[in-house]
Amino acid sequence: MMNTMVLSLSALISLLPATVLPFARSAVKADLVFWLLLGAAIAGPTGYSLAVLAGHWESNLPAALWLAVAVSLALYALVVLLAREAFRLAPLLLPYALVLGALGTALAPLNVDLGPATDVDAWLAVHIAVSVATYGLCTLAAVAAAAAFIQETALKRRSPSGFTRMLPSVSDAEWLVLRLLIAAEVVLGLGIVTGISKLYVSSGAILNLDHKTLLSLLAFLFIALLLFLHHRSGLRGRRAARLVLIAYLLLSLAYPGVKFVTDYLLA
Structure with a gap:
């Protein structure tokens, strides 16, 4: 105990x-x-x-x-x-x-x-590791996106504060968001592949279309879309920050969100 x-x-x-x-x-x-x-x-x-x-x-x-x-x-x-x-x-x-x-x-x-x-078998250990690493990277990307959003809002209103002066500049925050999203997309892709591999080895199925899998796939596609839009149109600023936060929300629903529903709402 x-x-x-x-x-x-x-x-x-x-x-x-x-x-x-x-x-x-x-x-x-x-x-x-x-x-x-x-x-x-x-x-x-x-x-x-x-x-x-x-x-x-x-x-x-x-x-x-x-x-x-x-x-x-x-x-x-x-x-x-x-x-x-x-x-x-x-x-x-x-x-x-x-x-x-x-x-x-x-x-x-x-x-x-x-x-x-x-x-804990090797496949499960790898899948857990990459899943948690993905969530950690997306957490950092979401925090950087929030910093960019706060800074740009303060600049537009011409009202910087002591708090905004502690945060990175808009350009620095956006630079961090982009690189963290690229890293998160790579790791999330590995997580999806290891999850599919583990499921195939254990049951012969390719996909288990539960809520966590669907939200993870949606987050992967959403981040890929963000990176594509940034590459093609230079998407940035508060609009980009909102989209990054939406991607983080999807992952939060897939990771702790599903656990909250199963542990407390459906218990």
Whole structure:
């Protein structure tokens, strides 16, 4: 029997310092304090996920939310290393991660009996990994799109604020959105292929047209359309940001959304 509430609260507390940091001081680059607090923010959700999922695959919503937080923040750290502009996404990303963590904490059962460890076959492990990585990349793309939307709105209204000055510029945010969407599309494509392969090996069928599969396919086609429109017409600005957020909504409905329906509405 594992007390998941204690683990969940500990993970939630680990997010607080990194969340507060961008609002407590002004910084133009990722310094040592940023990396130390981001490391703690990654360690908390990762520790929760490892404790709950080690030797198991828990499909409940709290586990899914905490895993999404852990992967999104880990990918964010990687993106910051590759693109300096991504550092300025922290004022949006960290509060959003905190909200997801708070939701995971509120929904987490007090105790969970994990039972004996079970083996996860290679196909399932790969499929889970690419699915969660896709959601993490799309989370970052959606946050960057929201930053671009906020910045462009402030510019049009000629009303910049202290908050908008913390965010990346419109051009930097759009640059991040494009590259994150390309990465997400590639990884999502791998996820669809591994899912089809696993289903074919286990049952001989090509597609299982459930809600999650349909929403994932729709998200893949929608992101492909976004990338095509950007290439052909230079789609950008608030219109592009809205479309990116719609794609993220589709993936959210396919990933945590389906778990919410099955765990709580249909339970």
